[in-house]
Amino acid sequence: MAMSSYAEVYRGHDKHKHRPTRGEKGTRCPEWTHIADGKSVGVDMFAHDWALTRAQELLDTSVTDLASKRRYTTGDGIAFEVKPTNDGTFHGHPIPWNDVPAWLHRQWKIEGRVTRRQISRYSEAPNDFWAMDSDDAG
16 A cells, blocks of 8 residues: 555544544444555544554545535545544545435546446435445455
8 A cells, every 4th residue: 555645644443443532433434445564543633643554545535525525535436525623634434325416426537436236226315324234445
């Protein structure tokens, strides 16, 4: 996995991990987005080597929708929204394909980054754990 050539740095957020956290939980990220050197996120989110994760790769390939100013990426058929954090890093979380602009569906299908079947499978989020069933894809 190549290191990012971008100045943007990914750092995960407890809200989207399968772990206890203060406050409201968000959609859970698949575990394959967190792995760095064969290790999952430990107890210290800041100590994890996020630069070696697939999440950093997804940030590097993210696209901004100029109309909404929202930023998106995709991996293993799952759509993610990318957001800046208060410390200058970025984090992402799974979203249903219905929340992604149609022009991105078309572009990523042409590029081979996603299939029609994957878009259909993840078009809606049945509950806040919906993305976890994709852990076998990574």
